[in-house]
Amino acid sequence: MKIAAITKISALIKENPEAIDTIASINGHFEKLRNPLLRKVLASRVTIADAARIGGCDVELFFQKLAPLGFVVEGKFVHIPNQHAEAASIESPAYLKNLPESNLITLDVREAITEGKDPFTQIMSAVKEVTPGKALLLINTFEPTPLLEILKKKNFQYHLDTKSENLVYTYFWPENKTRSIAEPSLEGADTEFETGIARFAGKVKRIDVRHLEMPQPMVTILSELEDLAPDEALYVVHKRVPQFLLPQLQERGFQLNISEAGPDQVYLLIYT
Structure with missing residues (x-):
């Protein structure tokens, strides 16, 4: 199978299940792939580039580890910049600076992840409480790349604050005052x-x-x-x-x- 930085982790696992152990050996962050529940939810949304960014390692390392399993890099490797780097490096946005502490909803999912549980449902429940004038602080052990993309599509803005190698604060808030999470229309x-x-x-x-x-x-x-x-x-x-x-x-x-x-x-x- 030919692979690239944009190849999904789920595609690797589907092609060769041994990829689970191989990726898990790269970095402690990837041990969660051994958990079937988290693997189902996360692997289909995370690319090799995303995983490398989350684990703080190079994409080339993934390619080297996966090569013995028969995976071949497609074309010449081109570095893919971190599309979330700007949000991670800039100072706290004005919205957060002016936000009353009482309007900040805090959710720490580190324990759930350590126990092998999927915190997605818990996170999305908290997101529903984030009305205009409020924000959600998600405390995690890594950059929640898939979640950033999901909530961007729901018109949420975010700010990443990396406290340490295993501690990341991610803030989410509505992009505008009219934003709401729409219920599905059942008309017809x-x-x-x-x-x-x-x-x-x-x-x-x-x-x-x-x-x-x-x-x-x-x-x-x-x-x-x-x-x-x-x-x-x-x-x-x-x-x-x-x-x-x-x-x-x-x-x-x-x-x-x-x-x-x-x-x-x-x-x-x-x-x-």
């Missing part, structure tokens, strides 16, 4: 859902996640989508509209039709 959803079912007749894979504890429904759905063919659709029976799954589907380029059949019964049709 049933009609679209039935149209989608008809479109993928005979090529629909069905799963029921109602019996699973959080965050297993999201993890299960994302896992199934990794193997979904372009001409197939995933039919999910859920207890609710999965708010925290929506931005991840959007990021991966999936379309979603929703049909609310009744209490604790929601149908999702996911496709590309």
Whole structure:
């Protein structure tokens, strides 16, 4: 397999599962890849360049370690600058300087990560509380690269403050006063859902996640989508509209039709 700095970690693992141990050996930050839950959530959004930046090492080191597994660097390596470097180096923005301490929501996810838990749901719950005039302080052991991209798409600004090698403060706040996290529109959803079912007749894979504890429904759905063919659709029976799954589907380029059949019964049709 040919690889480059923009190759996703999930692609490496899918090609050769031994990549998990190889990457984990590069830096202590990557030990979390051994945890199946965090691997499902993080690996699909993090590139080799992102991982190198998080671990504070060179991309070339990844290439050297992965070469014995049969991975070949595609073309001549070109250094990819840290797109978040400016946010990490500038002084605290005026918004944060003028923010009352009582309006700062603090969330420390270091313990959750150490225990092998996925803090994404907890983080996104906290984000929903960040209304205009407030900010979220996320305390982590590394730069939360995937989260930066997700919240940028939701019109949040951020500021990185690297305290030490294993301590990073990341601040998030709404880009403007009118910003709010929109709920999905269900107008005409049933009609679209039935149209989608008809479109993928005979090529629909069905799963029921109602019996699973959080965050297993999201993890299960994302896992199934990794193997979904372009001409197939995933039919999910859920207890609710999965708010925290929506931005991840959007990021991966999936379309979603929703049909609310009744209490604790929601149908999702996911496709590309």
